Amino acid sequence: MKKSLILLSVAIAMTGMVGCKPTEKNYQAAYDVAKKKRQASDALDAELGIPSGGLINTDGPMLHVVHGDSVYVKMDRIRMLESSSGKLQQYNVVVGSYKMNTNCVAQVEDLCSKGYSAFGVMNADRVYYVIAGSFPTLEEAAAFDTLFQRKERGQVYPGLNGKPVIIMRP
The missing domain is CATH 3.30.70.1070 (Sporulation related repeat)
Known part of the structure; x- marks a missing residue:
């Protein structure tokens, strides 16, 4: 009984690991979204005269x-x-x-x-x-x-x- 319970739990764990496998398509989609956000941010920085990628200081000059x-x-x-x-x-x-x-x-x-x-x-x-x-x-x-x-x-x-x-x- 113990052996079958252990085997069953291992089998369930293995199917769970295989089901969560990330794909290249998912990585590419996430990368494209991040890239679009970065380009939009850079365009706004250029419009405001802020150096690209710079932090915005809100309490000082x-x-x-x-x-x-x-x-x-x-x-x-x-x-x-x-x-x-x-x-x-x-x-x-x-x-x-x-x-x-x-x-x-x-x-x-x-x-x-x-x-x-x-x-x-x-x-x-x-x-x-x-x-x-x-x-x-x-x-x-x-x-x-x-x-x-x-x-x-x-x-x-x-x-x-x-x-x-x-x-x-x-």
Whole structure:
């Protein structure tokens, strides 16, 4: 009785294993579906200006490609500091981020002495940004961003990830 029960269970297990055998046709169908999803994703990335296959950062500056140049863009509500003079426009090239107003003012003065129309701004979280240039279009801001990086090669970008960020006003 035990032998027949063991043989019966082995036979059932063997038929179950043979029935689940994947075929080349199934693999090909799954591959084709995955390939179509990838192509659709790449097309959307290209449309949005995101590097192909790149991760999308939703809580910080997002990488955009403008006329072949890569720039970081972030949307934030900012307002001018009382001590600053300048014109705040739609796209603002940020070269420093501080928690203290005095540090922001010091970098603004340094940039003004170099000939830039720099000024300071603040957001709702009391983060102080140093704006090196303010522009009505993203293209102009991106061009200034690239030019600034070439002119100021040794520049450190405090509070930023080693590169200027363009803040877009909502």
